[in-house]
Amino acid sequence: MTTNVLLIxxxxxxxxxxxxxxxxxxxxxxxxxxxxxxxxxHAQLADLDISDHVAVAAFCTDRGVDLVVVGPEAPLVDxxxxxxxxxxxxVFGPSAAAAQLEGSKGFTKDLCRxxxxxxADYARFSDAEAAKDHVRREGAPIVVxxxxxxxxxxxxxxETVEQALAAVDDCFAGAPAGSxxxxxxxxxxxxxxxxxxxxxxxxxFFGTAQDHKRAFDGDVGPNTGxxxxxxxxTVMTEALTERAMAEIIEPTLAGMRAAGTPFQGVLYAGxxxxxxxxxxxxxxxxxxxxxxQVLMLRLKSDLLPILRQAAEGDLxxxxxxxxxxxxxxxxxxxxxxxxxxxKGSEIRALPADDDRAIVFHAGTRRAGEKLVADGGRVLGxxxxxxxxGEAAVKAYAATAEIDWPxxxxxxxxxxxxxxxxEG
Numbered sequence: 478m479t480t481n482v483l484l485i486x487x488x489x490x491x492x493x494x495x496x497x498x499x500x501x502x503x504x505x506x507x508x509x510x511x512x513x514x515x516x517x518x519h520a521q522l523a524d525l526d527i528s529d530h531v532a533v534a535a536f537c538t539d540r541g542v543d544l545v546v547v548g549p550e551a552p553l554v555d556x557x558x559x560x561x562x563x564x565x566x567x568v569f570g571p572s573a574a575a576a577q578l579e580g581s582k583g584f585t586k587d588l589c590r591x592x593x594x595x596x597a598d599y600a601r602f603s604d605a606e607a608a609k610d611h612v613r614r615e616g617a618p619i620v621v622x623x624x625x626x627x628x629x630x631x632x633x634x635x636e637t638v639e640q641a642l643a644a645v646d647d648c649f650a651g652a653p654a655g656s657x658x659x660x661x662x663x664x665x666x667x668x669x670x671x672x673x674x675x676x677x678x679x680x681x682f683f684g685t686a687q688d689h690k691r692a693f694d695g696d697v698g699p700n701t702g703x704x705x706x707x708x709x710x711t712v713m714t715e716a717l718t719e720r721a722m723a724e725i726i727e728p729t730l731a732g733m734r735a736a737g738t739p740f741q742g743v744l745y746a747g748x749x750x751x752x753x754x755x756x757x758x759x760x761x762x763x764x765x766x767x768x769x770q771v772l773m774l775r776l777k778s779d780l781l782p783i784l785r786q787a788a789e790g791d792l793x794x795x796x797x798x799x800x801x802x803x804x805x806x807x808x809x810x811x812x813x814x815x816x817x818x819x820k821g822s823e824i825r826a827l828p829a830d831d832d833r834a835i836v837f838h839a840g841t842r843r844a845g846e847k848l849v850a851d852g853g854r855v856l857g858x859x860x861x862x863x864x865x866g867e868a869a870v871k872a873y874a875a876t877a878e879i880d881w882p883x884x885x886x887x888x889x890x891x892x893x894x895x896x897x898x899e900g
Contacts, residue, residue: 479505480781481541484520485527485557486548487513489808489839489857490766493773494548494780495519496835501781508540514848515838527552530560537566544569544785550626550763553742554580567788571762574738578729579762582659583624588736589757592728596757597661605649608658612641615662622759623648624657632700634663666751667893668758669710670768671718673726673746674783676792677739680726683797684775685710685718686768687894692815694889701815702854705890707805707865708771711897712750721748721755729760741787767806770837770859774804804861805868805891807876808839809884814853819883824848824855826880834860834875855884865894 480503484495492515499507499519509516510525510533525536537545545561547553547570556573570576577584589596597620602608612619612635621644623631631648635641641660648658672683686708692698713721725746733740745761745768764772773780777798786792811818821844827836837859840852856879860871869891876886 479503480543480785481505482507482781483523483533483537483540483542483545484509484512484516484548485533485545485552487511487516488549488766489837489854490764490769491548492516492837492839493770493857493859494546494764496837497773497776497780498546498784501779503779503781505543506540508542510536513838514841514843515836527557528555530557533557534561534564534566537561538564543567544788546570546784548763550576550579550761553762554626567785569742569784569788571740571742572738575733575740575742576762577738578733578740578744578760580626581624582622582759583657585760586659588729588732592732594725594728594757595754597664599659599661601657601659603657605645608645608660609642611660612638612645615660617641618663620661620663621645621648622659622661624659664749664751664756664758666749667712669713669748669750670765671713671721671726671746671748672764672768672772673722673744674787674792674795675730675740675742675744676787676790677734677741678730678790679792680722680730680744681792681795681797682718682722683743684708684772684799685713686765686771687712688765688768689887689890692887694887699815701810703765703767704808704810704854704887705806706765706767706771707803707868707891707894708768708775709803711865711894717750717755721746725755725757741790766839766854767808767857767859770806770857771804774835774859774861775800775802800861802861802863803865803868803894804859805865805872806837806857806859807872807886807890808854809856809858809876809879809881809886810854811840811850811852812883812885818853820849820851822850822881822883824850824879824881824884826878827856828858828875828878833871834858836875850881850883864898865891866898869895
């Protein structure tokens with residue numbers, strides 16, 4: 478039996494998912510909405526308004542779509558999974574209520590407190606002055622987070638009280654009524670990402686990665702959606718992984734079940750490895766970008782039946798297999814990102830996808846015959862190798878062949894892992 482799939486999204490994460498799903502012998506037809514020029518090599522692009530849930534459901538019915546895979550977080554928080562399930566369509570992705578794990582940092586912090594999940598101490602504020610008074614009392618360093626979705630950029634790790642006060646003002650500036658900020662204690666340690674698939678009842682470990690959030694080499698500059706990643710995260714030992722699953726993931730799923738909002742989909746835990754053990758920084762309710770790119774390169778198993786099992790609520794027999802070689806992704810972004818940047822510059826040449834590296838499209842579009850940049854993070858050059866260092870050499874060699882003067886990238890992706898490898 479073949480499965481027809483609709484993939485929702487248009488970024489590098491979705492290109493990686495399309496690339497992997499297209500390899501499945503169980504695939505019938507793969508559609509993508511809205512997709513991008515890279516995804517078009519693997520899927521039929523559909524001109525759908527993904528915010529129009531009725532239209533998406535009608536498309537699925539007309540095309541005989543058996544499974545919808547939702548890539549980005551905004552449609553999940555908006556309730557697309559609920560709307561499609563109401564039409565009898567299987568969806569990989571959580572309900573709007575369960576997607577609050579990403580959609581509201583305050584919701585997640587309250588769940589952690591209730592379930593005894595290790596995380597930073599925190600306070601929630603809907604009033605800017607009260608939040609600033611708290612900052613002055615606590616001092617710096619301190620972390621200020623906008624409560625809602627912020628595309629990976631709504632977090633300020635303030636080194637001074639003044640920076641924290643400005644961050645509070647930024648969070649409330651132009652924000653709708655009822656908006657909140659979450660202010661957290663600063664936690665020290667190395668960060669890592671842990672992924673699990675969940676069917677509402679159980680979690681299946683689905684790999685680790687380490688992201689590079691800062692814009693520039695040496696982990697300096699503003700936070701971004703991610704300038705590169707590698708997998709597995711070498712800092713995540715088997716013991717640390719088991720502890721994170723037992724102390725963080727399992728209580729989260731139990732708490733969501735108890736609340737009547739069981740979590741189905743991929744649960745992405747951003748962790749910090751403190752001297753007291755792993756603690757939760759925050760959750761995402763979808764695959765990371767660019768973490769998804771490196772996970773898909775490493776995944777040996779057929780992805781499609783795994784996604785279907787999660788969507789159908791039964792991962793009991795799921796045992797994902799992985800290639801031993803690590804993978805690394807270098808994000809190529811438009812100069813100016815994550816601040817203001819121009820759109821429409823031409824990408825004149827890309828390296829061919831081969832055994833050396835794959836170029837996943839994150840923010841591109843066609844302008845006639847030209848391929849042009851249409852976002853901040855535009856490309857993700859992804860490679861695997863016998864070591865993180867070898868994967869980095871391959872990825873950077875391919876990155877150097879990109880003919881796009883308006884692009885920039887970090888040159889130190891995987892630095893910590895490479896230093897560990899070199900002893």
